Amino acid sequence: MAETALEEIRQAEREADKLIQDAARRKDAIISEARAKAARFLKDREEELAKNKAESLEGLKEKLLATRSKVLAEGADKIKALRKSGEKKTGEAAELVLEAFESEISKL
DSSP states (O other): OHHHHHHHHHHHHHHHHHHHHHHHHHHHHHHHHHHHHHHHHHHHHHHHHHHHHHHHHHHHHHHHHHHHHHHHHHHHHHHHHHHHHHHHHHHHHHHHHHHHHHHHHHHO
């Protein structure tokens, strides 16, 4: 009877060891799966961030190009106005020079 009790204890110990090993394997599998999911999650977030960054940069580039075009157009308009004003003033200056020249000639 003692031998049967010892055998039952040994059997219970073997089953307990098996349960411990199974639990350790499940724990390792769960940890491995969690790590894989975390790595996939991080990769997905990094890709999403990179995509968002590229889209933001593209949007900013478009705005910058639009602003640049607007500034260049405004500059071109100002240059035209200055040229026109300069041409008008050149004509007025020529008239003043001619008037001064005529005045000097008439004094002779």
